[in-house]
Amino acid sequence: MSSQSRPLGELNPGERGTILSINCHGPLKRRLMDMGLTPGTEVFVERTAPLGDPMVICARGCRLGLRRAEAGSIAVMPCPGICKQAPVRRPRRGLRRNRWRHGRT
Amino acid sequence: MMSTTMQTTPTIAIAGNPNSGKTALFNAMTGARQHVANWPGVTVEKKEGTLIKDGRTAQVVDLPGTYAFSSRAIDETIARDFILLEEPDVVINVVDATNLERNLYLTVQLLEMDAPLVMALNMMDEAEDLGLEIDVPGLSAALGVPVVPTAAVWRRGIDALIEAAFARVGKPRGQGFRIDYGPVIEDRIARLAEILTPGFCRGRSPRWVATKLLEQDSDILKELDSFGNMTALKSELAGALAAIRDAAGKEAADLITEKRYELAAKIAKSVASEPEVPRSSHVIDRFALHPWLAYPIFFGVIWAIFQITFTLSEPLTEAAGSLIELVGSAVGDFLTGMGLPDLITGLVADGILGGVGAVLEFAPPIFMLFLMISLLEDVGYMARAALLSDRLMRAIGLHGKAFIPMILGFGCNVTGILATRTLESRRDRLITILVNPLMSCAARLPVYVLFATAFFSSHRGLVVFSLYLLGILLALAAAKVLSLFLQEGEAASFVLELPPYRLPRLSGVLIQTWERGKEFIHRAGTVILTAVVVVWALSNLPPGTGPDSPYSLVGRIGSLLAPILRPAGFGTWQAGAALLFGAIAKELIVGTLAVLYGTGDVGLIAAIRANWTPLSAYAFLVMSLVYIPCVATIATIRAETGSRKWAAVTVAYTLLLGWILAVIVYQGGRLLGFA
Numbered sequence: 139m140s141s142q143s144r145p146l147g148e149l150n151p152g153e154r155g156t157i158l159s160i161n162c163h164g165p166l167k168r169r170l171m172d173m174g175l176t177p178g179t180e181v182f183v184e185r186t187a188p189l190g191d192p193m194v195i196c197a198r199g200c201r202l203g204l205r206r207a208e209a210g211s212i213a214v215m216p217c218p219g220i221c222k223q224a225p226v227r228r229p230r231r232g233l234r235r236n237r238w239r240h241g242r243t
Numbered sequence: 244m245m246s247t248t249m250q251t252t253p254t255i256a257i258a259g260n261p262n263s264g265k266t267a268l269f270n271a272m273t274g275a276r277q278h279v280a281n282w283p284g285v286t287v288e289k290k291e292g293t294l295i296k297d298g299r300t301a302q303v304v305d306l307p308g309t310y311a312f313s314s315r316a317i318d319e320t321i322a323r324d325f326i327l328l329e330e331p332d333v334v335i336n337v338v339d340a341t342n343l344e345r346n347l348y349l350t351v352q353l354l355e356m357d358a359p360l361v362m363a364l365n366m367m368d369e370a371e372d373l374g375l376e377i378d379v380p381g382l383s384a385a386l387g388v389p390v391v392p393t394a395a396v397w398r399r400g401i402d403a404l405i406e407a408a409f410a411r412v413g414k415p416r417g418q419g420f421r422i423d424y425g426p427v428i429e430d431r432i433a434r435l436a437e438i439l440t441p442g443f444c445r446g447r448s449p450r451w452v453a454t455k456l457l458e459q460d461s462d463i464l465k466e467l468d469s470f471g472n473m474t475a476l477k478s479e480l481a482g483a484l485a486a487i488r489d490a491a492g493k494e495a496a497d498l499i500t501e502k503r504y505e506l507a508a509k510i511a512k513s514v515a516s517e518p519e520v521p522r523s524s525h526v527i528d529r530f531a532l533h534p535w536l537a538y539p540i541f542f543g544v545i546w547a548i549f550q551i552t553f554t555l556s557e558p559l560t561e562a563a564g565s566l567i568e569l570v571g572s573a574v575g576d577f578l579t580g581m582g583l584p585d586l587i588t589g590l591v592a593d594g595i596l597g598g599v600g601a602v603l604e605f606a607p608p609i610f611m612l613f614l615m616i617s618l619l620e621d622v623g624y625m626a627r628a629a630l631l632s633d634r635l636m637r638a639i640g641l642h643g644k645a646f647i648p649m650i651l652g653f654g655c656n657v658t659g660i661l662a663t664r665t666l667e668s669r670r671d672r673l674i675t676i677l678v679n680p681l682m683s684c685a686a687r688l689p690v691y692v693l694f695a696t697a698f699f700s701s702h703r704g705l706v707v708f709s710l711y712l713l714g715i716l717l718a719l720a721a722a723k724v725l726s727l728f729l730q731e732g733e734a735a736s737f738v739l740e741l742p743p744y745r746l747p748r749l750s751g752v753l754i755q756t757w758e759r760g761k762e763f764i765h766r767a768g769t770v771i772l773t774a775v776v777v778v779w780a781l782s783n784l785p786p787g788t789g790p791d792s793p794y795s796l797v798g799r800i801g802s803l804l805a806p807i808l809r810p811a812g813f814g815t816w817q818a819g820a821a822l823l824f825g826a827i828a829k830e831l832i833v834g835t836l837a838v839l840y841g842t843g844d845v846g847l848i849a850a851i852r853a854n855w856t857p858l859s860a861y862a863f864l865v866m867s868l869v870y871i872p873c874v875a876t877i878a879t880i881r882a883e884t885g886s887r888k889w890a891a892v893t894v895a896y897t898l899l900l901g902w903i904l905a906v907i908v909y910q911g912g913r914l915l916g917f918a
Contacts, residue, residue, distance in 0.1 A: 160497075165315050165735075165736065166736040166738075167497075168311075168313055168315045168496075169315060169736050169738045170736075170738060171497065171500045171501075171504075172310045172311040172313070172315070172348070172500070173310060173345070173738055173740070174344065174345050174348070174504060176497075176500060176501050176504050177501065178501075179504075185528075185532060187532060187537070187630055187631055187633075187634065188532070188533070188534050188535065188537045188538060188631070189634045189635075190634075191633070191634050192630055192633055192634070192643075192737060192739075194528075194532065194630075194741065196520070198344045198345055198508070199341075199342055199343075199344060199345070199517075199518040199519070199520070200342055200345055200520075200740060200741075201520060201740070201741040202738060202739065202740055202741065203626070203629075203630040203633075203737065203738070203739040203740075203741055204737065204738055204739075205633065205736075205737045208736055208737065208738070236368050236371050236372060237371060238367050238368035238371055238394035238397055238399050239368050239394070239397050
């Protein structure tokens with residue numbers, strides 16, 4: 139790992155970064171990559187479970203629970219502050235009924 | 244292959260990510276016309292059903308939800324083999340519209356498999372909630388596949404989807420969808436595909452097989468090994484892998500995966516705005532995963548499950564019990580009136596009906612328990628529960644997902660063991676199965692209550708609690724010990740998706756509960772019924788003896804066991820016989836003692852007090868807790884582990900452990916001066 143990269147397992151809630159490499163083998167690597175944790179993907183550490191392990195991260199729009207030890211094999215380039223644009227604030231639908239729940243699709 | 248008419252019923256397979264709403268769609272298409280079986284040779288649920296619409300029929304198969312089609316897990320292999328080798332007429336790919344990128348990763352793999360695809364773009368209601376705009380025609384064009392927006396939970400879009408599915412039947416299979424993996428890999432794929440023989444490919448496209456070989460897919464590699472005479476192919480493969488490694492600096496498998504995700508992301512971004520997780524999920528998780536509220540909430544939920552289960556099912560259980568009694572005596576009278584010998588009458592009225600009664604009486608709590616668990620699964624809380632349990636489970640050598648089977652074991656060990664199917668590692672699964680009988684199931688409670696009332700009335704709650712606690716501690720210790728011995732096989736990784744919280748759909752939950760309950764009744768019921776009849780026969784033979792006689796076969800067996808039980812303080816033939824019956828179903832211990840002492844429920848406590856001491860009673864309770872799992876559990880262990888060996892191991896260790904502990908309690912207690 140380069141001097142600036144850190145293992146995902148060591149990042150704290152609120153930190154985010156871009157995945158550089160997955161440094162493990164076999165089924166774990168397959169599983170991590172199948173869930174979308176590939177080089178170039180942005181990850182955000184949302185929180186940790188009460189006992190400190192596992193941690194909850196966000197990647198590609200979904201939330202994953204991950205053991206710190208296993209997350210340790212993911213090398214990440216941390217981003218200071220905000221890496222990408224702030225989440226889009228979409229207009230609240232207000233009282234308009236959801237077309238899919240109430241017909242009229 | 245073009246089918247000339249709809250003579251043969253088309254097969255529709257449903258594939259997609261877990262949590263994408265596959266089950267809701269399957270239920271919407273098949274309703275009550277579904278059944279659950281096992282995929283041949285494995286303990287994975289196979290859900291099949293029949294779709295009937297406007298006079299057209301189709302067989303629908305709900306494939307296991309998967310994130311990919313590698314050979315990492317058996318679910319993936321089953322799904323992929325079904326699509327490739329069974330060649331269903333249509334594959335409906337259920338995609339979560341709020342999570343396009345990751346769902347499309349599976350879609351592109353389906354397209355590479357030349358699956359005859361129709362996409363159900365599901366959860367459109369949630370997409371609308373999030374303000375997501377999706378260019379459906381654009382998506383359809385990008386994939387070359389019909390895309391039907393649906394909200395399966397609300398039954399929206401189902402008709403259009405079924406139309407599209409039937410329209411797909413009979414059309415040519417693949418559309419030649421190809422991902423460009425870059426010049427190096429493409430060159431190697433072409434070279435490998437040239438050498439591949441139709442015999443090896445078995446109908447799968449050479450390009451697909453070649454790609455899998457480069458991915459070093461373990462199942463395909465195994466095929467390669469067992470095919471024989473593939474040295475040319477093997478050396479070409481080795482050369483290809485080395486060349487790719489040199490050129491790209493990483494394994495071919497990684498490159499291929501990355502390219503797939505690149506395409507999935509590109510398509511997703513081109514047709515939809517950026518997804519976000521619903522706010523409600525974040526808010527709820529602030530509590531569900533809160534630093535100090537999370538565990539109290541967790542245990543609260545578990546407590547609530549059992550409270551609700553037993554409270555709501557009590558009236559049903561009582562009703563079932565009364566009904567059986569009524570029917571039993573009516574049948575008994577009828578048969579006696581017809582002049583049949585007592586033996587036959589007894590066999591039918593007491594034996595068979597008694598067995599049926601035993602099963603029916605604990606069916607209500609089991610169904611309720613399944614219902615509660617189903618609700619929690621649909622809501623999405625189970626994933627959080629697994630997350631919270633992982634740390635504790637790992638301390639004893641298990642996996643976070645092992646917690647639910649353990650908890651279910653408190654209701655019934657059979658359901659706990661069936662629930663281990665969610666565990667991916669064979670080793671984790673085996674250990675969880677083997678220690679499950681130590682979780683004190685609901686059937687043991689009447690035994691505890693009886694003896695605790697007889698001897699410890701003011702402290703009986705404490706006594707009962709101590710037994711539950713003992714069971715838990717033994718299970719944890721046993722798991723730890725087993726995990727030290729059973730090192731083979733790797734422990735599963737823990738990468739768990741936390742789906743957004745969703746309101747469960749009652750009809751889906753009820754269908755699932757019914758299916759699971761039916762399976763349970765069938766398994767447990769047949770075993771228990773057989774056992775009851777056998778033991779009934781043993782207790783009424785030789786003719787002239789009866790259940791309350793020490794000279795019946797059961798009585799004699801009890802007398803044989805008595806000396807073994809003496810060091811534990813209860814060396815009577817009645818105790819031996821009761822424990823024997825307890826092997827059928829633990830709650831039978833109480834009923835048996837009542838029969839053997841010739842008392843009803845009322846006189847039983849007096850009989851207990853006359854034949855036991857407080858110390859020997861506690862020893863007896865420890866024995867009841869630990870010794871042998873009930874026959875239904877034994878049968879389930881055999882079925883789920885696929886071997887008689889592990890069932891035998893469980894029987895042996897629990898018998899031994901139960902006896903040893905009971906002896907320690909009794910002898911140790913006597914040394915310490917207790918009676």
